[in-house]
Amino acid sequence: MTVGLIIQAAVGTASASAQQPEVAAENSVYTVVSSGGSAVGIATLINSRKGIFLTASHVVSSANTMLIKRGDIEVKFQVLLRGNNIAKSVEDWAILQADEDAWRAHTLRAPLNLIYDLPDGSDLGSAIVLSGPDRSSTFAASKINQSQNGVEPCSVDSVILAQTARYDKGFSGASVFVRAAKKGILAITSRFETDGDPQDSETIQLFAKVSKDIEEERGSDGPINSNVLREILKDKIYIKMVPVKCIIDQIIAQDTSRTKIFTTEDSRELDDIQQSISQFMPENLPEKDRQTKLIEITNALGRLNISVIGVMQVLDRYVATFKDSRDPLDIVKLLLFASITENSQRIYAYHLPAAYVRATNTVAHDGPIPPLIPYIQPTAVPSSVDSNGGNLLETFVKKNAQWAYEAGVERVRFDISSLPKSALSASQSIEVGNRLSYLLDNQELRRQMTPETKSLLEKSAVIYLANGLNDAPIYQKTDLMIVQNADTLTAMSNLGNVLFLAQGITAAEIIDPTGGTSIAERLVTAGKSQFAGANYDQYPSWPPVMPSSPPYGYDTPMAGNGPGYSAGPNPYRAIPSLNLDAPRPGVPSWGMGCVPRGMRCD
Incomplete structure (x- = not known):
C-alpha cells in the first residue's frame, strides 16, 4: 500500500x-x-x-x-x-x-x-x-x-x-x-x-x-x-x-441489497428515464429511433436532480438493457453511458458508473465496456474541465492554436495533455469520434438537444477524435503506390467541424497570427488535402494516376459502417471542403474538395 x-x-x-x-x-x-x-x-x-x-x-x-x-x-x-x-x-x-x-x-x-x-x-x-x-x-x-x-x-x-x-x-x-x-x-x-x-x-x-x-x-x-x-x-x-x-460498493455487489436500496429512491422522472432505456435503447431497434430517444433521455438526465442512489438505478437499467450487447462501439450505448457519468460527476460520484458496470459484471461482449469519455481511467479528469479547472475544449484549442503542418510531416501531432485519455484504440477512437460528429451534423437531432446535451456530444467528439488522431499517419502504402490516409483526413475534417459547431468556446476566434486562420479552419483545410505541409516529392511514384470518383457527402452511406452512419471517404473519393460563405457563419459546409496535389480540381 x-x-x-x-x-x-x-x-x-x-x-x-x-x-x-x-x-x-x-x-x-x-x-x-x-x-x-x-x-x-x-x-x-x-x-x-x-x-x-x-x-x-x-x-x-x-x-x-x-x-x-x-x-x-x-x-x-x-x-x-x-x-x-x-x-x-x-x-x-x-x-x-x-x-x-x-x-x-x-x-x-x-x-x-x-x-x-x-x-x-x-x-x-x-x-x-x-x-x-x-x-x-x-x-x-x-x-x-x-x-x-x-x-x-x-x-x-x-x-x-x-x-x-x-x-x-x-x-x-x-x-x-x-x-x-x-x-x-x-x-x-x-x-x-x-x-x-x-x-x-x-x-x-x-x-x-x-x-x-x-x-x-x-x-x-x-x-x-x-x-x-x-x-x-x-x-x-x-x-x-x-x-x-x-x-x-458492497450494496452494488449484491442483487438483494440493490433491490432494497432502490426502494428508498423513486420519482416519476426517474421512472420515465428507466422505462425509456428499456424500451428504446436495445440494439435491435431502428437506429434513427434509438438516436432520437437517446437525445430525449440525455436531456432528461441533465434536468434531473439526481442522487447517488438514483444514478445506481439508471445504471442498473443500463446494464440490464445492454447485457447482450455485441457491438462495443454502439454509439447509442456509449453516449448514454457518457451522459450517466456526466451527471454522476455533478454529485461527486465520478467513478460510480464504471465501478457499477464492472462490479455487476453482466455485460457480455468482447472486452470491457468502453465508456465514451474514459472515466475508467483512475487519473482521468472530469469531462467538462481540464486538470487546471479550465474549460476542456477551450484549453485544447489554446494549446493547439499554433497547430499547422510542416513540410514533410508524416504524422498528425496535437497537444492532448488537457484531455482525458481514450480507453479505445486509435482507430476505434476515430470511429466513435466520427459517428459523434455525424450526430452533431444532423440538424433535426441538434434542434432537440439542450445546451448541456450538445456540449456533451461536442466534448466527447473532440476527446475521441483528438486522441485517435494524435500520431495518426497522413500517408499509407498500397501495393502500387503511397496515398494519403483517408481515415486520418476525414477525422481531421470532422474535428475541425466539431470545433466550429461548439458553443461557449473561442475555437473559431482564436487565430494563428502567422496564418490568419483558426485551428478549426486549418483542420478542415488539411482534411481536404490543401495544406502547405503536403510533401509528395519524397515519394518517387508521386503523383499517382487517380481514377475519377463520384461526389462524397454525409448523406452517402457506404458499406461497412453500420446503419444510420455515413462513411469516411476512401483514398480516391473527394474530401469534405470548407465553404466560408456558407449560410451558417463559421460552420463548414460539405461539398467537393480536392484529392492529392497533382490532381486537377475544377
Whole structure:
C-alpha cells in the first residue's frame, strides 16, 4: 500500500453556530438511543421523504428496542441494510429506515447528500465529524492511500485513520461531512480501539502500515510490537473512517441489497428515464429511433436532480438493457453511458458508473465496456474541465492554436495533455469520434438537444477524435503506390467541424497570427488535402494516376459502417471542403474538395 498526504487541522470541537454550512449539516444529525434512553451512537439523515439514515452497524445491534431521537422527535426504525461482518472495518455500516407512520410528520427535514468518490487531501482539510445534534468536531493527522483506484472495489486500505481531541462512546456512527464545495457525507466513523493483539483485527494491520512510529520501531517488514502499539494509543484518540464508497460498493455487489436500496429512491422522472432505456435503447431497434430517444433521455438526465442512489438505478437499467450487447462501439450505448457519468460527476460520484458496470459484471461482449469519455481511467479528469479547472475544449484549442503542418510531416501531432485519455484504440477512437460528429451534423437531432446535451456530444467528439488522431499517419502504402490516409483526413475534417459547431468556446476566434486562420479552419483545410505541409516529392511514384470518383457527402452511406452512419471517404473519393460563405457563419459546409496535389480540381 502506498500511503501519502498527511492532513493537519486544528484539533478540538466546533460550535454549531460557527459557520452556516455546519449548522445546516448538523441539523441532519440524530442520536440513536437505547430502550433506557442512553445515547449509543449517531445516525445521519440521508433521505427525508423515506426517513433513511446512515450509521455504524455495531451501534444498532439491538435495533428492535432502539429509537432515533432529535429534540422532541423520537421514532422507531428498522435496519434496511448492513455490512455482513462488523469485525471487518469496511463492513461496519448500517442503513436505517424510520417507521413510516411515525416519520410521516417529519418528511420535510433536511437530509445530507452522499459523496461516492474517495476523499482527497482537500476534502479532509475542510471536513468535520458530525458528532451529535448541534455539535461537531475537527480532526488532525489523517493519512490516506493515494494509490487507490476509484473504479476498483473498496478495501481495508480505503479506511482512513485520524487523530482527534474528543470522541465519546456515543459518537459511533457519526458522519464525516465536507464543508467545502462538495457539501456531503464522505465517510462514517467509529473509535479505533484495541487490546494490542495485532492478530485480532485487520484495522490494527492498517494502523501499523500508516503509523510512522511503529514503522520506525519495527522496520517496514518487521512484526508488530504490541507494547509499542499500546503506548502510541495510550494518550491519543484515533478514529477510523469508512468511506461512503465502501458502503455503496458492497450494496452494488449484491442483487438483494440493490433491490432494497432502490426502494428508498423513486420519482416519476426517474421512472420515465428507466422505462425509456428499456424500451428504446436495445440494439435491435431502428437506429434513427434509438438516436432520437437517446437525445430525449440525455436531456432528461441533465434536468434531473439526481442522487447517488438514483444514478445506481439508471445504471442498473443500463446494464440490464445492454447485457447482450455485441457491438462495443454502439454509439447509442456509449453516449448514454457518457451522459450517466456526466451527471454522476455533478454529485461527486465520478467513478460510480464504471465501478457499477464492472462490479455487476453482466455485460457480455468482447472486452470491457468502453465508456465514451474514459472515466475508467483512475487519473482521468472530469469531462467538462481540464486538470487546471479550465474549460476542456477551450484549453485544447489554446494549446493547439499554433497547430499547422510542416513540410514533410508524416504524422498528425496535437497537444492532448488537457484531455482525458481514450480507453479505445486509435482507430476505434476515430470511429466513435466520427459517428459523434455525424450526430452533431444532423440538424433535426441538434434542434432537440439542450445546451448541456450538445456540449456533451461536442466534448466527447473532440476527446475521441483528438486522441485517435494524435500520431495518426497522413500517408499509407498500397501495393502500387503511397496515398494519403483517408481515415486520418476525414477525422481531421470532422474535428475541425466539431470545433466550429461548439458553443461557449473561442475555437473559431482564436487565430494563428502567422496564418490568419483558426485551428478549426486549418483542420478542415488539411482534411481536404490543401495544406502547405503536403510533401509528395519524397515519394518517387508521386503523383499517382487517380481514377475519377463520384461526389462524397454525409448523406452517402457506404458499406461497412453500420446503419444510420455515413462513411469516411476512401483514398480516391473527394474530401469534405470548407465553404466560408456558407449560410451558417463559421460552420463548414460539405461539398467537393480536392484529392492529392497533382490532381486537377475544377
